[in-house]
Amino acid sequence: MTTMSSIWPLFDLKLRTPRLELRPITDQDIPAAVDAARSGIHEPGRNPFSTPWSELPDDELGPNMARWYWRCRAECTPENWTLLLGIWHEGQFVGCQDVGAKELAALKTVSTGSWLKQSVQGVGLGKEMRAAVVLWAFDWLGAEVAESEAAQWNTASLGVSRSLGYEPNGITRKAWGSKVQTVQHVRVTPDTFKRPEWSLQVQGHEAAAKFLSVR
Template structure:
């Protein structure tokens, strides 16, 4: 019988750290993903995301979340791709780590964005999940840089990024909520600034992913021009 992973090889991917498992979200994961988001990600008076997707009624958030997950699949093809990795902690889905790329064969750069529900923030999980995707990007995808951004006021998120090795890469003016301007800090991580952990990353299913996305099989010998990240981090 044909398996789902043979149809959509990205579902084969599994990343494991000492406390977390990261794997692409399947349709059956979406309700738990929505429940995690509805449990609270940030105080209502603030908006850490570049798009205010949490500022909607519960039923709209559910539909919007499902559309986001499905959209990442539609965007995934050789060269240009997006993967929404669910974050599992102690058997519970607690957040998401997005990783995407544009013209990856040339630029060798990934963009990342993430969130964790408030109930598990402050335990170092943000560092662990971001470190996991950095290890995967550099050691398996042969990326030369990872880019992201965060609201300039979000000291907690910026601190987590710094702990991984991200460095400031310019500021731009964003609009987190309609009519509300906010300075956004661009961030960039390279193998030279990356603070490697003491632990090794567990990786399953990479060969299927690499074949499906036609990923480069050797390290790059050029450094791409930095570009704005696609989504913000909010994982203190």
């Protein structure tokens, strides 16, 4: 029998850390993702996202999030992909960690971004989920660089980066919704990465790697 996983093997990928499970967001997960976002991600007027999606009215937030999840799937090719991993903590959907790459075979570089609902911030989950995708990128995908960025005022995100061994990689000015922000770019390599003491558990990697043409 043909299953959704046989058509879209990325759905079988699971990354497990001591406190978290990361897995691709399915259509069945979208309502939980929207509820988590609606519960609050950041203080009003302190938007950490270059596209201010989290500030949309409730009746627009859900459709906008669904379109983004569908678009990332529709545009996923071995040459250019963004994988949106839902974060489950104690059985609850609490955020999203994305990891993506352009021309991974040649550039050996991935980029990441994330969000967590406010009620679980400040206890190290952001660091744990970032470490998970960096470990997967370096140890399973063969990446040699992981990049990220944050508004210069976003000390929480930049603190996570620093704690994992990321180093500054230049600054730029970007349109951040209706504002202009100074953005700090950071990068980490296997040599500078501060590996966690725990081991990452990975399920479904082989089919996902084949789908993404990772050798």
